[in-house]
Amino acid sequence: MVYDLEQKEVADEAWAVVKTSFPYIPGYLSFREGPAVLSAFRKICLIPDVVIFDGQGMAHPRGAGIASHIGVLLGIPSVGCAKTRLVGEYEEPGLLRGDRAELRYNGRVVGAVVRTRTGVKPLFISPGHLVTLEDSVRIVLEAAFRFRLPEPVRLAHKRATELRKRYESSRSSPKKYPSGGETI
DNA sequence: GCGACAG
């Protein structure tokens, strides 16, 4: 999902149906979900300035979560925005939107635990490719203006669920199914 | 060996 933060609207989108070739193993998420991200990315017409990943960036056992790894392959700035922690220690941040705490791992600050909405569970933000921690937090807070998750992440998730349902029911019948290359 | 563990 390519989202225009100034117009507050979807600018482009694309999807891909890819068979999983790797199991989900904490610390190896990019090997499972990366291929699908890459194939869907080849179909979009508007290349974004930054990509927000549903997962970790630098806050990873080897310092390179899906945001860092795929960000490099795409050659585009990226940010890790996970709903839960993978590694690191932190103090619970304040309850207001914008309140944050450092996420430390091996004596290093690898990310931030940020409250994007007052009273909701915080997000685990960490730098991906070509982006600083401060910019990462700024980008996520700017994109999460309505709900807990950044708008593009929320909409992408919503679209994925919808497509998966439609796909699972149409795959049995002889009908065809849009490949996701349609441009808006 | 035990517990932790993005999606």
Add this chain to the structure above:
DNA sequence: ATCTTGTCGC
């Protein structure tokens, strides 16, 4: 992540 009913709060 997925399954899954009702329920709590804005």
